[in-house]
Amino acid sequence: MGITGLFLVSFLFVHLGGNALLFIPDNGETFNAFVRFMTTNPLIKVLEWGLFAGFIVHIIYAAILTRQNAAARPTAYAFKGNQGKSANWFSRNMGLTGTIFLVFLLSHITMFWGAYKFGDSNGQATLEQAYTFSYKVKEDVIVPDGTVIVKSGHYIDFEELTLARNMGLSTKPVAIKNMTGIVADSFKQWWIVLLYVCAMVVLGLHLNHGFQSAFRSVGFVHSKYSGFLSKLGTGIAVVFPAVFALMPILYFLLPGTYSA
């Protein structure tokens, strides 16, 4: 659990860094370019499977551990007053915060990743714009001799754009998929913003105990470092969720600045 937990924290760091591009008010140009890179790079595709495996192992071990803990003490403590000394609220509720966060995560992946990969088009743009803003083209682009130069579900590259320009088709509007548009449209709705902010509080609670406990469970216990790791864990548990939460908040409050 410790190893997969730390691996998931490293994913969180990369995801936070990538998503921070959403703070750039450039109609999604930079963020979409990042998404294009992430969704087309073969190495990232392999890492994505690793990430998926990491989540599964983490969840299975969590379920096993919770069962073992329950089996070790089939009846709950009659007196709960002293539990706080050995195990604080965060450590006793890892199963609860983890489960709530998992429900959020499934809806998050459906809302963004699922909608981008499998959902309908969410706009129209010329091929020039599709190239500049890294929009995924959502209909076959066919030149007059019947050749398909961009297949639906793909991005247009420079050679294809040049071909389209030579045929006078580069200003032709086509159906597109715009990831920043999906994010911006979701964060226009107050209840989604609220859902994200609450989920980030839960994530913070989960990370606050999880980070330092991960080092202990992999056997890294040293009096010299445990204070530092505990502080680092708390720092991560506050800063990561706070920056994540700022994204829906800013998109909601500043729709003029953050549109796509």
Ligand code: HEM
């Ligand atoms: C509130 C801020 C967040 C925003 C705006 C956001 C945005 C996105 C977007 C746009 C995608 C699809 C594009 C991509 O794959 O990069 C995505 C995918 C994903 N997000 Fe988030 N995310 C947020 C928070 C989180 C958190 C806290 C987690 C926690 C683990 C998370 C986990 C994931 C996962 C697992 C995927 C699918 C990864 C993949 O592409 O393989 N996200 N997110």
